[in-house]
Every structure is written in structure tokens, then in C-alpha cells.
Amino acid sequence: MYNLEIKHLRMICALAESENMTRAAEKLFISQSALSQQLKDIETKLGTDLFFRTRKKMIITESGRQLQKTAVEVLDAVERAERDISRKTRGEKGELKVGTQCIFCYKWLPQVLKLFHARFPHIEIEIGNSVELLEELEEKKFDLVISGAVATTEIHTAVPLFEDQLVCVIPEEHPLAACRFLHLSDFGGVSLIAHADRAKNRFYQQILKPAGVEPGRIMNVGAPQAILEMVMAGFGIAVLPRWAVAGILPVWPVTARPITRKGLPLTWHAVYLTRSNIPVYQQEFIRSISRLNVTEEGSAVAHLSQMHGC
Structure with missing residues (x-):
């Protein structure tokens, strides 16, 4: 059990100085x-005169001098920590x-960073790909x-940012390009070009597989530009956020068609742990994304829907 408290350290320093x-x-x-x-x-608890x-x-003793030295170091460290935390909070x-x-997220990044750094120029931002959302948080x-x-879930907060939808990107000469929208069954037997294989592809795992629809193959292509190039070259079709192809x-x-008559809507969210203390700059980053949603489809709003696991 520790006897010394911050108040004792401040007391030692004040008495030693005055x-x-x-x-x-x-x-x-x-x-x-x-x-x-x-x-x-405190002298009683320590068993010695200070x-x-x-x-x-008041004349400081050798034990008191030893404690004073430690007190100065500790109080300086505490002050630095408080000052640093305060700077981060502000x-x-x-x-x-x-x-x-x-994988399309990096198109919106420059616009968001420009808005964000205009207010918080000294905040370092690290961007990465998320696979297991809750675990990584x-x-x-x-x-x-x-x-x-x-x-x-009860452990995270999800702040809605804007509405979007998934669309199917098809070469202009593809037979499905003549459809006003695609049925899920239209994906049966086709070549689907995506950034993730069957095991990690959300469209396949959450939409097609439960409906009993199996593509002929899923081509794993890591680069966003390459996915579109492969579609344009006639190697298959792709499912992407609408913003990603509007421009x-x-x-x-190529052309883009809704998936099912009602479409496949998406609501983009900023997700963080509910129990976390949210600094003001994190809140501003979320607002920076939301502010881009005021533009017309195909411009800034198109740059925001990129974060879905398409």
C-alpha cells in the first residue's frame, strides 16, 4: 500500500522552498x-522526520531531501502529462x-484531410484497411x-454519415447492360471481379450466398483502377458503391445498374467504441466527411461512399 499522495509531494516541495x-x-x-x-x-506513516x-x-532532513528530489521529478512528469493530455483534448x-x-477509400481522403487540417494542422492521421471492425477497435x-x-452492438457507436447504394458495373456490350436493374439470379455463373475472394467478399457472403446464387468465379483484383479496367476489357462485372463509378x-x-428492383441501399457510418473518450479532433474528422455530402452526385459525395467492403 502506498502512503504518499500527490498532495504530500506538493507539500514537501512547498516547505522545502519556503x-x-x-x-x-x-x-x-x-x-x-x-x-x-x-x-x-505522512512522517508518522513513513516512520521518519522530513x-x-x-x-x-523548517529545516529539511536527509530523508526529506531525498523525497523532495523524487517529488520534483514526479510533479514535473505529472504536469507534462496533464499539459499533453490537455493539448490533445483541445x-x-x-x-x-x-x-x-x-479499397476505394483513398479518393475521398485528400478532400477530407484538407477540411480537417485547416482546423487541426498538428494532428497526425494514419489510414488503414479494416477487416474485423470491432476487434480492431x-x-x-x-x-x-x-x-x-x-x-x-452495445459496445460501439455508429454515426450515420450519408446514404449510398451498391450498383453493378457492366461493359456496355454485355447482355446485362440492357436490363434496367439486375436480379440476384443474374449473378449466377458470371465472372465477378472484386477486391476480395469468396471468403471475405461481403456481397457474396451476405447477399448472393444466402440467396443460393453462385457466380462462375470471383476474380480477386486488389487495385480499384484495375477492377474497372478489367470490367471495361470484358473480363466480368463488378459490384461497387455508386459514388465510385459516377464520375x-x-x-x-461501362454502365451501372441497380441490383434488384428496390436497389441495395447503404448507410455509411463512422464507428467507434462507445466507452472511448472522443477527442474534439475525432469529432471534427467525422464532421469533415459529412460536410462533403452537400455536393451533387458524382462529385464530392461520390468520394465518400468508398469505405464499404465491396
């Missing part, structure tokens, strides 16, 4: 009697680790994750 009980009490904003009792209590009392001043210093669940790999597939549809020989 060598006077009255002046030390004034510096600590307590009464002289309270300070005297505090000193007596000061010799004379009529004119957004003057810190880091933010953001996970995203789609629990392990502090990420402070927040942007996701379009969020299952509600290329007028100029590339």
Missing part, C-alpha cells in the same frame, strides 16, 4: 493547521487512426472505422 509553515500553507491554499497535520501524518522545526524556519496535438472498409488498431456494413460513366464504355 522553509516556513505559514508561507507554504499560503502557497498550497490550505490552512497552516491543515498543513501541519498533513506533515505529521523536517526539523525551529523557531525561525486538438493542438495528437494522432487519429482511421480504418476504412473499402477493441485492440486500438483504429480509433474509428468508416463502414457501410454495421451490425448494432467515369459519361466517359468510359
